[in-house]
Amino acid sequence: xxxxxxxxxxxxxxxxxxxxxxxxxxxxxxxxxxxxxxxxxxxxxxxxxxxxxxxxxxxxxxxxxxxxxxxxxxxxxxxxxxxxxxxxxxxxxxxxxxxxxxxxxxxxxxxxxxxxxxxxxxxxxxxxxxxxxxxxxxxxxxxxxxxxxxxxxxxxxxxxxxxxxxxxxxxxxxxxxxxxxxxxxxxxxxxxxxxxxxxxxxxxxxxxxxxxxxxxxxxxxxxxxxxxxxxxxxxxxxxxxxxxxxxxxxxxxxxx
Amino acid sequence: xxxxxxxxxxxxxxxxxxxxxxxxxxxxxxxxxxxxxxxxxxxxxxxxxxxxxxxxxxxxxxxxxxxxxxxxxxxxxxxxxxxxxxxxxxxxxxxxxxxxxxxxxxxxxxxxxxxxxxxxxxxxxxxxxxxxxxxxxxxxxxxxxxxxxxxxxxxxxxxxxxxxxxxxxxxxxxxxxxxxxxxxxxxxxxxxxxxxxxxxxxxxxxxxxxxxxxxxxxxxxxxxxxxxxxxxxxxxxxxxxxxxxxxxxxxxxxxxxxxxxxxxxxxxxxxxxxxxxxxxxxxxxxxxxxxxxxxxxxxxxxxxxxxxxxxxxxxxxxxxxxxxxxxxxxxxxxxxxxxxxxxxxxxxxxxxxxxxxxxxxxxxxxxxxxxxxxxxxxxxxxxxxxxxxxxxxxxxxxxxxxxxxxxxxxxxxxxxxxxxxxxxxxxxxxxxxxxxxxxxxxxxxxxxxxxxxxxxxxxxxxxxxxxxxxxxxxxxxxxxxxx
Numbered sequence: 001x002x003x004x005x006x007x008x009x010x011x012x013x014x015x016x017x018x019x020x021x022x023x024x025x026x027x028x029x030x031x032x033x034x035x036x037x038x039x040x041x042x043x044x045x046x047x048x049x050x051x052x053x054x055x056x057x058x059x060x061x062x063x064x065x066x067x068x069x070x071x072x073x074x075x076x077x078x079x080x081x082x083x084x085x086x087x088x089x090x091x092x093x094x095x096x097x098x099x100x101x102x103x104x105x106x107x108x109x110x111x112x113x114x115x116x117x118x119x120x121x122x123x124x125x126x127x128x129x130x131x132x133x134x135x136x137x138x139x140x141x142x143x144x145x146x147x148x149x150x151x152x153x154x155x156x157x158x159x160x161x162x163x164x165x166x167x168x169x170x171x172x173x174x175x176x177x178x179x180x181x182x183x184x185x186x187x188x189x190x191x192x193x194x195x196x197x198x199x200x201x202x203x204x205x206x207x208x209x210x211x212x213x214x215x216x217x218x219x220x221x222x223x224x225x226x227x228x229x230x231x232x233x234x235x236x237x238x239x240x241x242x243x244x245x246x247x248x249x250x251x252x253x254x255x256x
Numbered sequence: 257x258x259x260x261x262x263x264x265x266x267x268x269x270x271x272x273x274x275x276x277x278x279x280x281x282x283x284x285x286x287x288x289x290x291x292x293x294x295x296x297x298x299x300x301x302x303x304x305x306x307x308x309x310x311x312x313x314x315x316x317x318x319x320x321x322x323x324x325x326x327x328x329x330x331x332x333x334x335x336x337x338x339x340x341x342x343x344x345x346x347x348x349x350x351x352x353x354x355x356x357x358x359x360x361x362x363x364x365x366x367x368x369x370x371x372x373x374x375x376x377x378x379x380x381x382x383x384x385x386x387x388x389x390x391x392x393x394x395x396x397x398x399x400x401x402x403x404x405x406x407x408x409x410x411x412x413x414x415x416x417x418x419x420x421x422x423x424x425x426x427x428x429x430x431x432x433x434x435x436x437x438x439x440x441x442x443x444x445x446x447x448x449x450x451x452x453x454x455x456x457x458x459x460x461x462x463x464x465x466x467x468x469x470x471x472x473x474x475x476x477x478x479x480x481x482x483x484x485x486x487x488x489x490x491x492x493x494x495x496x497x498x499x500x501x502x503x504x505x506x507x508x509x510x511x512x513x514x515x516x517x518x519x520x521x522x523x524x525x526x527x528x529x530x531x532x533x534x535x536x537x538x539x540x541x542x543x544x545x546x547x548x549x550x551x552x553x554x555x556x557x558x559x560x561x562x563x564x565x566x567x568x569x570x571x572x573x574x575x576x577x578x579x580x581x582x583x584x585x586x587x588x589x590x591x592x593x594x595x596x597x598x599x600x601x602x603x604x605x606x607x608x609x610x611x612x613x614x615x616x617x618x619x620x621x622x623x624x625x626x627x628x629x630x631x632x633x634x635x636x637x638x639x640x641x642x643x644x645x646x647x648x649x650x651x652x653x654x655x656x657x658x659x660x661x662x663x664x665x666x667x668x669x670x671x672x673x674x675x676x677x678x679x680x681x682x683x684x685x686x687x688x689x690x691x692x693x694x695x696x697x698x699x700x701x702x703x704x705x706x707x708x709x710x711x712x713x714x715x716x717x718x719x720x721x722x723x724x725x726x727x728x729x730x731x732x733x734x735x736x737x738x739x
Contacts, residue, residue, distance in 0.1 A: 054466045080466040091325055091459040092510070092519045101456045105467040109449070137514045138459075153463075 005067075007032050007161045007192045008053060012062035015045070015052050022048045024216045025062070032160075035187045036194045037207035041236050044214040046196045047083060050163045054080050066161070076105055079159035081150050083166055089139045095149050096134040099125055102156030117156075124155040128182060144175030151179060161192040168197065180206055200232070287540060294539050302539065304433060305425050309531030309550060311436040312489045312501065315443050317527025319485050320506035321520050322478055325458055330385060331373075331479075333499040334392040336486045338369030340399025340495050343420055347406060355431045359487055366483040369395055396495075423494035423547030425538065435488040443481050447520065450474060455516055493547035504554040505530060511561050511568075530554035584698050586633065589626045590664035591671065591697075592616050593636075593656055598723070609652045627654050635660030665725040670697040670705065672718035677708050679719045686719040 010028035014021060022045040030036060038046050051057045053064050055071040066074025079102075102124070103117040125131045128148040133141065141149065147167055154162055168176050187193060187208075194211075197203050203210065203223075210226045212218040212235040219226045219235075297303050323332050339362035346354075346361025369391050376387040403421075447454065456464040457471045465471055482502070489498045509523035534550025541549075563570045592615040593607050609623045616623070630636040631654075638654045656664060674693040678684040684692075709715075709726070718724055 051462070054462075056462055056465050075466055076468055078466070080463060082460065082462040082466075086462050087460045088325075088458065092513050092516050093455065093459055094515055097455070097515065098459070101460070101463065104452055104456055104469075107452075113452070157467075 005032065006030065006065070007067060008194070009065040009068075010049075010053065010062070011065075013049075013052060013059050013064065014061040015048050015057060015059045017048060017057070021060070022215065023052070026213075026217045028211070028217060028220060030192060030194065032192055033187070033190055034192050034194075035183070035206075035208040036211055037203045037209070038194060038196045038211045038213060039198075039200065039203055039235065040213035040218075044235075046213055047165050049213065050080075050165050050194070050196060053163060054078065077160055079154040079157040079162040081154050081162070081164040081167055084143070084146065084150075084169060089146070091138065093138050094134065095125070095130065095136050095138055095141070096121060098138055098149055099152045099156050102153040105157060120158075121152075121156050124152040125149075127155060128152045129178065143170040144172050147171050147179065148175060151182060155182075155186075159191075162186070162194070164193070164195045166196050166198065168199070203227075290540050291536075294536055301426075304430070305428055305535050305539075305546065306532060308425075308428050308433050308436055308492055309535045309546070310528050311433070311440050311531075312492050313505070313527035313529065313531030313550075314524045315436070315440040315485050315527075316489060316498075316501040317505040317509075317524035318440075318443050318447060318520055319478075319481055320502040320504075320527065321509065321516070321523045322454065322458070323482060323502045324506035324510060325516075325519070326478075328478075328482070329499070329503045330388045332482055332486065332502040334373070334388045334395075335366050335369060335479075335483055336490075336495055336498045337392045337399070338395040339363075339366045339483070339487055339490070340420065341365050341395055341402055342368075342399075343490075344399055344402030344406060348402075355429070355435065359435070362487045362490075363483065365395065366487070370479060399495075420490050421494050422496065422545065423490070423492050425492060425535065425546040428491055432488070432491045439481075439484045439488040442484065446477060446481060451516075454478075493550060497547055497551045500551045501527065501530075501554065504551070504558055508554070508558045508561050511558075511565055526554060526557055530557060582629070585626065586629060586635070587663075587667050587698055588616070589630060590635065590656075590660060591667045593654070593660075594664040594668045605655055607654050607656075609654070612654075624652060627652055630654070630660065635663060667697055669725045670700045672722060672724045673705060673708050673712070673715070674700065675720075676712055676715055676718050676724070680712060689719065 006029055008028065008030040010026055013023055013026040013028075015023040022043070026049065038049065040046050048057060052059050053066070053071065055064075055075050064071045064074075067077060099121040100113060100117060103113060103120060106117070107113060122131060122134070125134055128151050130145060130148050130152060133145065133149075138146065138149065147170075151167065154164070167179055171179065183193060183195070183206075195207070197206070204227055207223060209221065210223055211220045212226060212231055214235050219231045293299060294302055294306075297306065320332075323329055342361035342363065342365025343358050344361070345365070346358040349361065350357035372391045373384075373387055376382055376390070377384065380387070382390075453464070453469050453474060456467070457469060457474055461471055485502070486498050489501060493501060505527035506519075506523040508526045509519050513519035513522050530550050530553040534553045535546050537553065538544045538546035538549045561569075564572075566572060589612065592612055596607050596611045596615055597605065609620065609627060612618070612623045612626070613620060618626075627636065627638055631638050634657060636654045636656050638652050671693045674696045675686075675689040678689040678692060679686050714726060715724055716726075
């Protein structure tokens with residue numbers, strides 16, 4: 001079956017958040033080696049989609065499959081960069097400690113972090129130009145540097161698929177360029193990448209495929225197919241008031 | 257008659273004085289012997305209390321590190337108050353102060369408290385701090401009512417019950433010590449085997465979930481261990497102060513530690529240190545309670561570290577600004593000296609204190625002090641000269657040493673270069689630049705200076721047409737006046 005090869009398959013996915021549905025009936029099939037930008041207005045459910053694929057949020061309906069597996073076993077094959085705000089930046093860890101966390105997935109409950117893992121972590125820090133900061137406390141870095149450390153941690157995971165939630169948020173122009181060039185290298189190495197993005201203009205340059213999202217999937221396809229006035233208008237032209245209202249009602253009734 | 261009164265009064269005073277002295281001497285002796293007795297640890301009761309305080313300090317420090325880094329301080333506080341009704345019920349159930357039933361009661365009450373918190377979170381929009389406050393006070397009030405009830409009814413062995421409120425070291429049993437030991441063992445094992453998992457869930461919970469770490473389970477075990485720690489420490493510090501032991505040693509460690517391992521080590525050391533010294537002081541002070549003293553010592557430790565820690569400590573910052581300020585004063589005097597020599601066309605190399613007074617607008621003692629500072633720093637030599645006795649008798653005359661001269665040239669160069677940079681590159685008006693340069697000249701590094709020089713193509717004069725001494729001039733002694 002062809003479906004088994006797909007890194008990510010999403011079928012009729014409905015997710016609500018504190019009784020408010022944010023995603024409604026989303027179908028998605030991501031081919032291996034895709035470089036996908038996820039676009040949509042605020043509250044369109046971009047982060048929710050990523051988190052549901054990562055099994056952090058449980059869906060109300062539909063399913064996610066990762067390489068044909070359930071998300072519970074599948075997520076170990078996905079690298080993840082969460083939104084910067086979800087992290088406690090005052091935590092007593094150094095930059096190196098954080099990158100090393102990317103290797104934790106390879107170790108069970110009792111096995112130790114070895115020299116190989118340390119070498120890999122240094123290598124990944126070097127790749128994002130942050131090796132000089134290895135022993136700094138993570139809270140001492142600027143926003144762009146923190147984002148690069150996150151990227152290094154993702155690289156250390158050596159996954160086949162990566163999901164990134166706004167890696168360009170609060171980042172200066174130079175860092176944005178560094179990050180995008182690293183992402184492009186990852187793509188060349190055959191990785192599948194899905195990136196939540198907020199800037200329409202640069203999205204056209206950066207990605208190969210685009211997913212337009214506003215509560216439901218508006219469109220998914222290559223940039224040339226999807227980046228049209230009509231579809232963007234449909235994505236950003238406001239929420240579907242009736243759908244949103246009815247979905248809230250349904251979710252309420254389902255809960256009680 | 258009058259004499260009698262005086263004699264009597266005198267006797268009274270002297271006798272009371274004598275008595276006071278004797279008491280003082282006796283106390284001095286007592287202090288020393290008490291301290292000796294404590295350090296020798298021969299007395300089994302001392303040994304027991306010290307051991308208990310040590311164990312408690314270690315466990316509170318360890319688990320407290322997670323309480324503080326995960327912002328659970330209020331949670332710890334709530335838990336410590338919530339166990340009180342459980343203790344009372346456990347007492348009623350067993351009919352006596354049986355540690356095991358008290359522990360079970362406390363555990364159940366703590367669990368009920370946590371459940372209330374979860375329910376409030378799920379079904380209301382009340383913020384966490386408020387719901388913690390509600391649960392804390394409600395459970396505590398219930399506990400007090402039950403305890404008072406027990407006292408009124410008059411159970412036979414209720415003496416130890418009061419101690420749960422404020423702690424009572426003398427009532428510490430070997431069972432309590434066992435409890436403290438088991439708690440420490442559990443906490444240490446949990447941390448050793450889950451160190452990595454705890455690190456990643458604390459720092460980045462979403463990422464840790466994504467690599468399959470059971471966040472909720474770890475959090476739950478952490479809560480249980482906090483509860484164990486609170487319950488086992490109650491006998492020593494009491495319900496009200498136990499949360500202080502969870503927070504203060506760890507907060508002290510947070511002032512120093514950059515990594516979780518150091519954090520844990522420091523925090524447990526601070527906890528243990530406070531435990532031991534608190535019991536020591538309470539032993540010396542006889543009637544002073546150990547629990548509050550343990551908490552006081554850890555608060556004192558916190559203050560000491562806050563004040564004396566390297567880099568960010570208050571003392572360090574204060575010394576730093578002080579030395580910075582004196583450097584700026586020296587640099588300003590050197591600059592004034594250069595300008596005075598410049599006005600005289602670099603023909604003389606002597607500068608009088610009167611000239612500096614005029615230039616800097618300072619009083620004579622101030623200028624004398626500054627000249628003294630320059631001399632001590634080896635930047636100038638001074639001698640008392642009779643040349644101009646008319647205008648200012650016996651004033652000091654100062655000559656810059658080569659080192660002082662170079663320093664002065666550098667300061668003037670920094671000032672004028674910055675003025676030129678602002679007018680040329682940032683398009684400031686020439687009359688706006690002086691104030692800014694007054695501040696910048698003290699912080700311009702050699703590297704930045706070179707950069708500006710290159711940018712402005714090694715300028716010779718500043719916006720006001722004055723000479724900018726260049727580095728090569730300074731080094732080769734090409735400037736007039738260099739001796």
